[in-house]
Amino acid sequence: MPRVTFPHVGESYRAFKMLMEDLGNEVIVPPRPSRRTLDLGVRHAPEFACFPVKILLGTYLETCPQGVELIVTTGGVGPCRAGHYAQLHKKILRSLGYAVDVVVLEPPRLYPLDFLHSVRRLNPHRLSFRAIYECVRRAWRKLQALDNLEKLTHKIRPRELRAGETTRVYRRVLEWVDRAYTMREIVEAERAAAEELQKVPQDPAREVFKVGIVGEVYVLLEPASNLEIEEALGHMGVEVERSIFLTGWTRDNTWAETHEVLTVKDAALPYLPELLGGHGRDSVGNTVIFAKRGFHGVIQLAPFTCIPEIVARTILTRVSRDFGIPVLTFFLDEQTGKAGMITRLEAFVDLMRRRKGP
Amino acid sequence: MAKAYLGIDVGSVSTNLAVLNEAGEVLAGLYLRTRGRPIEAIQDGLREIAGLLPPGVAIAGVGTTGSGRYLAGAMVGADVVKNEITAHAVAACMMVPGVQTVLEIGGQDSKIIILRNGVVVDFAMNTVCAAGTGSFLDQQAARLNIPIEHFGELALKSTNPVRIAGRCTVFAESDMIHKQQMGHPLPDIIRGLCEALVRNYLNNVGKGKEILPPVVFQGGVAANVGIKAAFEHYLGMPVVVPEHHKIMGAIGAAQLAAEEVARTGRTNFKGFAVAELEYRTRSFLCDGCPNSCEIAEMYEDGRVIGRWGARCPRWDVV
Numbered sequence: 001m002p003r004v005t006f007p008h009v010g011e012s013y014r015a016f017k018m019l020m021e022d023l024g025n026e027v028i029v030p031p032r033p034s035r036r037t038l039d040l041g042v043r044h045a046p047e048f049a050c051f052p053v054k055i056l057l058g059t060y061l062e063t064c065p066q067g068v069e070l071i072v073t074t075g076g077v078g079p080c081r082a083g084h085y086a087q088l089h090k091k092i093l094r095s096l097g098y099a100v101d102v103v104v105l106e107p108p109r110l111y112p113l114d115f116l117h118s119v120r121r122l123n124p125h126r127l128s129f130r131a132i133y134e135c136v137r138r139a140w141r142k143l144q145a146l147d148n149l150e151k152l153t154h155k156i157r158p159r160e161l162r163a164g165e166t167t168r169v170y171r172r173v174l175e176w177v178d179r180a181y182t183m184r185e186i187v188e189a190e191r192a193a194a195e196e197l198q199k200v201p202q203d204p205a206r207e208v209f210k211v212g213i214v215g216e217v218y219v220l221l222e223p224a225s226n227l228e229i230e231e232a233l234g235h236m237g238v239e240v241e242r243s244i245f246l247t248g249w250t251r252d253n254t255w256a257e258t259h260e261v262l263t264v265k266d267a268a269l270p271y272l273p274e275l276l277g278g279h280g281r282d283s284v285g286n287t288v289i290f291a292k293r294g295f296h297g298v299i300q301l302a303p304f305t306c307i308p309e310i311v312a313r314t315i316l317t318r319v320s321r322d323f324g325i326p327v328l329t330f331f332l333d334e335q336t337g338k339a340g341m342i343t344r345l346e347a348f349v350d351l352m353r354r355r356k357g358p
Numbered sequence: 359m360a361k362a363y364l365g366i367d368v369g370s371v372s373t374n375l376a377v378l379n380e381a382g383e384v385l386a387g388l389y390l391r392t393r394g395r396p397i398e399a400i401q402d403g404l405r406e407i408a409g410l411l412p413p414g415v416a417i418a419g420v421g422t423t424g425s426g427r428y429l430a431g432a433m434v435g436a437d438v439v440k441n442e443i444t445a446h447a448v449a450a451c452m453m454v455p456g457v458q459t460v461l462e463i464g465g466q467d468s469k470i471i472i473l474r475n476g477v478v479v480d481f482a483m484n485t486v487c488a489a490g491t492g493s494f495l496d497q498q499a500a501r502l503n504i505p506i507e508h509f510g511e512l513a514l515k516s517t518n519p520v521r522i523a524g525r526c527t528v529f530a531e532s533d534m535i536h537k538q539q540m541g542h543p544l545p546d547i548i549r550g551l552c553e554a555l556v557r558n559y560l561n562n563v564g565k566g567k568e569i570l571p572p573v574v575f576q577g578g579v580a581a582n583v584g585i586k587a588a589f590e591h592y593l594g595m596p597v598v599v600p601e602h603h604k605i606m607g608a609i610g611a612a613q614l615a616a617e618e619v620a621r622t623g624r625t626n627f628k629g630f631a632v633a634e635l636e637y638r639t640r641s642f643l644c645d646g647c648p649n650s651c652e653i654a655e656m657y658e659d660g661r662v663i664g665r666w667g668a669r670c671p672r673w674d675v676v
Binding site: 320321 | 425440444483649
């Protein structure tokens with residue numbers, strides 16, 4: 001069985017692991033990125049490459065010594081360096097003596113043949129397309145369950161009576177979803193996990209602020225890369241809503257774009273008629289949508305040196321003024337300290353409180 | 359006994375204390391160097407300010423701010439522990455009613471706060487670069503052997519400032535040295551430096567912010583008349599430096615403590631006696647997960663009163 005690994009993106013590894021094993025691969029589970037991961041990545045990545053490339057490289061350097069033969073990752077859409085990172089990672093890993101290959105899943109809508117070829121490489125069991133479809137459907141359902149539970153923690157954490165209780169319960173119930181295998185088990189595990197989370201004692205009268213999170217996909221989805229900003233905000237009484245979840249992002253880039261009130265593209269149109277790569281346009285559009293939905297503030301997360309987000313940040317100044325919504329930007333890299341982040345977040349919460357008035 | 363409120367601002371370079379009366383007037387203020395030993399600085403400050411207070415004054419509340427706010431808060435029993443952005447905004451509103459813009463440059467950070475109708479509506483703080491903060495000016499003054507107090511005055515003597523690269527302090531220094539070797543007079547170089555720092559500040563921290571008057575300039579660097587003049591030059595409007603510009607954070611913290619005590623009706627202040635207690639800190643690496651957080655612990659007379667640095671609640675003091 002080929003030994004396969006993939007990037008660590010929040011809790012999604014639980015679903016990918018199941019899928020890869022179903023297709024007949026041995027999965028080396030990527031560890032949650034830690035300082036060790038970062039040290040490894042920073043040592044071997046180009047200094048001015050963006051933060052995700054360093055964390056991903058560090059993750060691979062933690063798993064490769066365990067005999068990884070194949071790395072599965074996704075490609076990029078539009079002009080953003082991240083689209084080339086798979087090739088760069090492969091070169092660096094090979095130069096370090098790891099005989100690995102990289103399979104890049106590009107959006108099937110744009111590259112259908114390439115996609116099918118990639119799927120074939122990840123299917124040593126030679127399952128039929130129908131069987132693969134069933135496996136993907138189950139993995140997809142698990143991914144949805146994981147996203148739904150995470151969203152629930154964002155609502156409960158700012159209202160919890162005992163600090164840290166939500167996180168503790170969340171860590172426990174994730175294992176229930178992890179163990180679920182059949183479609184019925186997954187649905188049942190999600191239901192039980194959600195019920196357990198709802199049991200966390202909450203204060204319904206607490207003043208809670210709503211903050212939208214926008215920015216680059218990886219630093220949004222991997223809490224270890226953003227110093228667990230959502231958890232920190234939750235402890236300050238802020239309910240966050242993240243603009244990107246893995247299920248939503250995958251859907252937008254595979255079969256259909258999300259239409260809520262209006263698409264992110266349309267919302268961004270008056271400010272930015274062009275795709276500028278990465279998630280720059282999404283950051284602008286989502287800020288407009290959050291403002292229209294009456295959020296108290298927006299936080300933009302971006303890897304240091306990320307061009308699309310730098311452009312978006314400049315535009316967000318105007319969006320902020322036009323809609324009267326405060327926007328706070330964090331550029332993240334291995335130098336970012338948690339203390340500085342907490343200071344700014346505390347001030348941001350004070351700002352929202354004083355703006356709102358007594 | 360007349361009630362008074364104590365504010366303590368423990369920053370990277372300076373530790374400041376202020377005592378306000380109930381009307382919000384400054385009864386006593388102190389500006390000390392932290393010298394990398396915040397506990398000592400706080401204890402020295404407490405001892406000294408206790409002696410400066412007029413008789414018949416009792417501390418009815420205490421607030422802490424600055425990067426050492428949690429440490430100071432645990433030491434003195436703070437009623438409120440506030441970030442320095444909010445504290446500075448509160449103080450600026452007290453000293454200059456109607457203020458719409460606060461420029462603050464401290465030892466290692468610089469911030470801009472935008473207020474409208476007495477409410478903070480936007481702020482920014484330097485992130486990846488500390489060029490142009492007090493530490494760098496200190497360093498340059500020392501290199502040129504000019505007392506920091508006279509640094510700004512020298513800039514005002516210049517009629518023909520030279521252009522200095524202000525993006526990075528190391529390159530700024532190289533550029534200054536280059537200009538010196540070319541034979542430019544010192545006042546022109548210092549004024550050039552002040553202008554470079556202000557340009558850097560406005561292009562980074564102040565980027566995209568709507569700077570409207572009244573503009574207040576505070577923090578340790580506000581003592582530098584050269585920087586103040588450069589701000590006025592680039593903004594094209596007068597810049598107010600309040601009398602107590604060096605201790606504005608402490609004043610804000612004291613005011614926030616007064617508001618907090620008015621709400622709770624009691625104070626947690628342990629009294630000036632904490633200046634004589636024995637405080638000890640130690641740190642260790644947590645082995646709970648690969649994050650290996652560096653945990654710092656603080657002991658008061660042998661008892662743990664605070665822990666910092668963890669990314670999870672494992673080491674929270676109950």
